[in-house]
Amino acid sequence: MNAIAPQNAPCSALPTIDLPDCRIFPQQLTRAAALIDQIREQGQASDRVLHQAFRAERKLGKRDRLILQTLVFFVLRHWRLLDTLLAPNPTSTLGRLGMALKCAGRLDERLSELTGVDTAVIASPLVMAADPVPALGMQFSLSDADSRRLIEAFGDAAAAVATALLERAPTDLRVNVGGGTRDEVLADLASTGIRGTPIPGLPLGIRIHDSAALTGLPSYRAGAFEIQDAGSQWITAACQAAEGQHVLDLCAGAGGKSLGLAQAVGTRGRILACDVDADRLARLPERSRRAGLNNIECLPIVSGKDPALTQRAPFDRVLVDAPCSGSGTFRRHPELKQADIDLAALCTTQSRLLDEGAMLTRPGGLLVYATCSLWREENEVQVMAFLARHPNWRLTALPEEISRHVETDPNGMARLRPDRQGSDGFFFAVLAAPRD
Ligand SMILES: C[S@@+](CC[C@H](N)C(=O)[O-])C[C@H]1O[C@@H](n2cnc3c(N)ncnc32)[C@H](O)[C@@H]1O
Known part of the structure; x- marks a missing residue:
């Protein structure tokens, strides 16, 4: 499925599921349906729900887990397409699972009865809409609004x-500087049967292509590496934080990027990690200890204007890793494809955070704006609006060692693409504060 089908042509490229080669039982389908419903009804992240379910049901074997995970992710990823294939029959979660099995050629009589999907009828070929927006949306299970944004x-x-x-x-992994060299971490992973490869351009980056239980490894527990998407590592590098600097991570979350920044500023530098979500931020001290770092301070805030924060300004570097639609992470979070997201409200928050970040940056310092969104209104449009509000600020080109590996527009704004860099979709731009 790598091209939009020609207008009105049947789409023969139905998605395939990589299910283990074994019998699928009705209980597995009903369990998968319950998990999908939980993810959708409670607005929870699919990986978190699966993780919790697997922890609660320790008797589930490796293959059962793989089947559940594959079915849940497949249905969430292909939701709109499955509904289109089921039409005009009524849709239900079990029906979608039945159609998913049919795509895999694995729908037997019992599962057909359970799901209400007929084994005899071959999944009808899709007739693509003439308009490329719904055509792309249907084929790739995006809403029409997101399909339009992707084309834009x-x-x-x-x-x-x-x-x-x-x-x-x-x-993707990032090697912790105190945890050994990248080659040592690669060798240690290989000794446990996990194949990793260096990520070009990221001196500490490793990509793992097979699924592996990394957090159970002694080297992980000893702090040899962090699990962090290459995109997040590029954004940390774009901050160009140097030895001894004072850096603010304004939307630190659980602090993935704070940890990388803390390594860059060294023992003489300091990171202030802030977030309005105190619970997420509370996970950072433990991660920081595991990585052997003691230069990160956590500060829960109500806003970027919080006096406890403003009295600590100015900072040499400010990272605004803004809350966003998460459209760049649809691979890991397919539930977001159907989520009811208030994009206008997110854009308002992003623009406020940019303004707050600017107030906290020292003259001549750098403000890095980043999202894991692919949409222009959260990315380029935000940065251009910021520059219109702050005419003394300027966009700066990325250092050559970064721009060689990521795509930048003529203004120096960078995009990471899952089809090019293999990372999640990210956007980042480096803004320089006026010197006085
Ligand atoms: C994209 S996530 C950050 C991810 C994090 N930097 C990391 O590397 O793991 C965006 C974060 O922004 C936080 N946030 C939302 N509104 C905020 C605000 N007004 N001020 C600070 N943080 C905010 C959210 O709680 C969320 O943790």
Whole structure:
């Protein structure tokens, strides 16, 4: 599925599921349906729900887990397409699972009875709409609004990006400086049967292509590496934090990027990690201890104007890793494809955070704006609006060692694409504060 089908042509490229080669039982389908309903009804992240379910049901074997995970992710990724294939019959979660099995050629009589999907009828070929927006949306299970945004952002490459967003994401690691060299970590992983490869351009980055239980490894527990997408590592590098600097991570969350920044500023530098979500931020001290770092301070805030924060300004570097639609992470979070997201409200928050970040940056310092969104209104449009509000600020080009590996527009704004860099979709731009 790597091209938009010609107008009104049947789409023969039905998605395939990589299910283990064994019998699928009705209980597995009903369990998968319950998990999908939980994810959708409670607005929870699919990986978190699966993780909790597997922890609670320790008797589930490796293969059962793989079947459940594959079915849940497949249905969430292909939701709109499955509904289109089921039409005009009524849709239900079990029905979608039945259609998913049919795509895999694995729908037997019992599962057909359970799901209400007929084994005899071959999944009808899709007739693509003449308008490329619904055609792309239907084929890649995006809403029409997101399909339009993808075409606006990527033009002719929209289908390639949409194809990549349906795939399984690799797992990327960042080696902790105190935990050994990258080669040592690669060798240690190899000794446990885990194949990793260096990520070009990221001296501490490793990509793992197979699924592996990394957090159970002694080297992980000893702090040799962090699990962190390459995109997040590029954003940390774009901050260009140097030895001894004072850095603010304004939307630190659980602090993935704070940890990388803390390594860059060294023992003489300091990171202030802030977030309005105190619970997320509370996970950072333990991660920081595991990585052997003691230069990160956590500060829960109500806003970027919080006096406890403003009295600590100015900072040499300010990272605004803004809350966003998460459209760049559809591979890992397919539930977001159907989520009811208030994009206008997110854009308002992003623009406020940019203004707050600017107030906290020292003259001549750098403000880095980043999202894991692919949409222009959260990315380029935000940065251009910021520059219109702050005419003394300027966009700066990325250092050559970064721009060589990521795509930048003529203004120096960078995009990471799942179909090109293999990372999640990210956007980042480096803004320089006026010197006085
Ligand atoms: C994209 S996530 C950050 C991810 C994090 N930097 C990391 O590397 O793991 C965005 C974060 O922004 C936080 N946030 C939302 N509104 C905020 C605000 N007004 N001020 C600070 N943080 C905010 C959210 O709680 C969320 O943790």
